[in-house]
Amino acid sequence: MFVAVPELTDAPVPSPSPAVVPAARVHPLRRVMRAAAPYLYLTPAVALLIVWTYRPLIQAAQLSTYSWNLLPTTPMVPVGADNYRRLLELPTFGDSVWRTVVLVVGLLPFTLVLPVVVAFATRGVRGRSRAVYQSLIFAPFLVAPVASAAVWQWLLDPGAGVINRVLGSDTNWIREPATAQWVIVLITGWHFIGFAVLVVSAGMAGVSGHYAEAAQVDGATRRQIDWWITLPLLSPTLVFLALMTVLLSAQWTFPLIDTLTQGGPSQATTNIYYLLWDYGFHSFDAGLSAAAGVLLFVGFGLIAGVLVWLSERISFHDD
């Protein structure tokens, strides 16, 4: 499952459609049709958006004020802000938020730092060999999460797995509370790193060479050029990747956690996304799950807002 985050800030305003040659007398019905046309084209998409995204968002907010166990036969009992109070008193909730922060920060080396280093180190590689490397490092991005869970479970198996046999250890990486979270980070990073490298390379391709040339004439070293010119010009790409890491950690880690650890061992991999699932479909506490969901949505909105604001502030636009 993959989404792309576009520029949230300035959606391009399309140029007005070319003027239609004014007909002597346009039939009024046709004029109405012409004005309604864009809305008619948008109807299926917007209807689906409302039904599957915005309606449930509002309903989740309503649901968060009820106590309900998801069974159609039991009544929903209004409890006001009780779910939120319970949630904030539960140590699991705070812990899971903290684990989510650790997860996202742990992913950044894979989605931001390493890709930038690799993209810079490999500028000189061109042509056919470059295409071969690209298709190899991109491949993990297309592996289904469950298949990758299966193969990593095999690689990390305490007795027969390759990794332990090469290291000569018998650590049960997935079942150790100290390492389970890092296994999830490693696998997610493995999925994502190739994609991030290609995004950074594409971003670098879009940076004009004139500034570097001018700086070189002024006697700047290559390192100075990279650090003070190329990297700042790449900032929109970097902000995009950071935003992507935050937004996608929800989608990418969930299948891995659900198949490998089910949130264990002793809650070590229960991040906020898995906790919502657990409250909803294991504890059948719909109100609590919805309340946590509302808080998560607000948090997401704030983080995205801050990142977009940052990109506006620090972006050096190349114009």
Added chain:
Amino acid sequence: MTTSESPVSEPLWRRAWGHAVLVAIALACIFPIYWLLATSLRRPDDVGSLSPIPWPLSLGNYVDAVEKVDVIGLLLNTFAVSAVSAVGQLFVALLASYAFAMYSFRFQRLLYLAFVGTWLVPFQVTMLPNYVLLYQLGLINNLAGVIVPTLCSALGVLMLRQHLDSFPKELVAAAKMDGRSSWSILWTVVVPNLRPALAALSILLFINAWNEYFWPAVVLQRSNSVVQLGLRSFMGTEGNDWGPMMAVAGLACLPVFALYIVLQRHIVNAFVRSGLK
């Protein structure tokens, strides 16, 4: 993708260093995938072997896997779900992006932001109300229930809109002069000229749908009828039967890899372009 001509000439040692870095990363990325396929192709008695080349090759693990799980049925189900989902998303996105690119109308920005905003809504947040709605529609444990919630793809709308914004407007204007309706212009002028973009997007949507885990896990709680869930339940019941498990995992990736081997450059470009505004 080639990087812009850097003004600094690249000495040989730097190129060699670049190759070394890329080889290391490429090996690390490809090894798990290679190991998955290598394990699945070993003889069932050699599964634990560490030899890098699976020799003698054997399909024994695949035979075992097919005996234990109805892999073929799962693959057919998954293929049907992914194909219907991709075609549906493509159609809905095409109509919506056509409206955004070819018209100016009231609430245009607001509606556009409504599409962008879907990324701020993690599906774990909307999961319960959607589950209840699917339940009321009688779509739980039904493949249609996996498809319907995914039909509106904001990704598709944004990507096609970018392509349509750079579409030669003269063509559309000329067709308008002929007095053709916007509907016929869409199908006779725009779609034929947009074929490469539509093909790239449909592959991307198909791969996303094939690898989808969350919706099937919510909707098919008791029937495990797509390959991702079949593999999950296999992992649960046959915990340490690595050979057949790798065979099922390999089959779960097979169509995507087949597409990738044939169309790798297009797929890479489609995904990367979708990630750049």
